Amino acid sequence: MSGRVTVLTGGVGGAKLVLGLLQVCAPKNITAIVNTGDDFQHLGLSISPDIDTLLYTLSGKANKAQGWGREGETWTFMEALKSLAGEDWFLLGDGDMALHVLRPSLRASGQPLSGVTAHFAASWGLGLNMLPMSDDPVATHIMTDQGELRFQRYFVEQRCAPAVRAIRFAGAEAARPAPGVIDAIRDPETRTIVIAPSNPWLSIDPILAVPGIREALAAASAPVIAMSPIVGGQAVKGPTAKLMGELGLAISNEVIANQYAGIVDGLIVDERDGAEGLAIPHAVTDTLMKTLGDRVRVARAALDLALRLA
Template identity: 45%
Template sequence: MAATEGFPNSPSVLALAGGVGGAKLALGLALALRPGDLTVCVNTGDDETFHGLHVSPDLDTMMYTLSGLSNEETGWGVAGDTFTALEMLGKFGVDTWFNLGDRDLATHIRRTQLLSDGKTLSEVTDELNRSLGVTQIVVPMSDDPVKTVLATDEGELPMQRYFVGRRAEPVVSEVRYLGAETASVSPGFQDALTRSGMLVMCPSNPYLSLGPILALPAVRQRIRAFPGKKICVSPIVGGDAVKGPAGKIMAELGKEVSCVQVAREYRDICDVFVMDTQDQALAAEIEELGITPLVTSTIMSTSEDKIALAREILTLAE
């Protein structure tokens, strides 16, 4: 997918993202900005070891999306991938509940090789993205392990076991980020917090995608002190998540399932809250939080939708 000529006079942008919704807006920003003007800090709280391989689901979704390789029907994995290796593993009696395509497995093999060679996750992420022709900067939130764990009516479940293995069916009572309190912000994230002129929180799950990033030491304080515009795009439209279990989790945690609740979550770190036209009647409640609402179409079904939303966000820097 060809990039546009770059948004005129745009600042460098730091985007916080995870999941499919985050990758969609990141792609719009990547296409609207000049190469190298976007840094995407990606959640790694989902990272797991499968079949002896280090799998970074959100980093992979971002890389495949920005490189034009993603399966647009599912939002994850590689378009046209096959599952021959997984079928063979099943014949050996291996539990194959987590789908990994053959081309996707190559990514995990290479990542694991490079990590075994002593490279950091940041270094590995940069190498993999460059190999696939990604021209923007993609960084993990941390090079240290952080694990998102959900307390549910079926016990504690790691994020992927909850989301993929149990299809987000268990009732959630708490979300925790194990290791976050001692993890360090990755060098690329640290650099982008210092040099970027705008910060965008993509329409990602507040608890499973952006929560781990914001749980890292001093990140929330750094964002509060961030001198540029801080923009949040709501993942909740019309009283439910556009995709994924964010709305379900909000309800189970006893929170209101609305874009207003998302704004409350980010009240101290958001200047402008981007909300869908379906929720226009709630704009006054956003203003009451001391946040400027921007009502527009946030549903990103096409490349044009993604670029249009990205461009509207970028105008806020002017």
């Protein structure tokens, strides 16, 4: 595959897709633009859940069974923290702490989040370009029937139990795309732009809320292919289906296509759902990504559809 590929991604599902892309494209030709709306400060540490998940997944360090954190993690810090009555609603593995401690330390020395992210990716031998959507803080806030919650409070502490009324991205209006983000979308060498099968409202919308990114996607010469997160009328994991219901949306690929209207040229849908009546150009495949082979198949489906639409 020649040409460059740009991916907009959240955490777990997007990381699987990027891993698939890395099997079929040269790493240096891949740019991942990562959601940072879930980033938060906790106990003075800086946690970037989606960047961290990409770092762990792409370097082979991810815990495959639990879907977050590191394989072979230890929990000595957390036990000691509990013994000191420290806040324990967010689990911090001992190895995971290295990213969370070094990130604010490097930022305090003057490096932007993008520089820190590039340093981490390079330290672990990742050849792709991994960019936060912005070096400026953008915080996803969930308006629920139990009040407004920061994303991690909703997602981790409350386990997505509160009913969602609306979502806002605090700070987005003043945020600038991180260096390289707009270039990766506009670059004439970019042959395909992929929106990962991440949650459109929680993981992709924060990226689109950064001024300039939506406009760049709409004007991009490369086809923009979105991967639907719906499989068999449900979301694969996470709160997508529950959230769509609470927002009054049908759980269908039409709704996904509508959500991305104006920026997306094609949609990859799962074979369980089919594409009857879907007006947008599309391709149908098995989008479940359990094995590395699955990830390669799904990545190829996106690249092939882009080639067809170019």
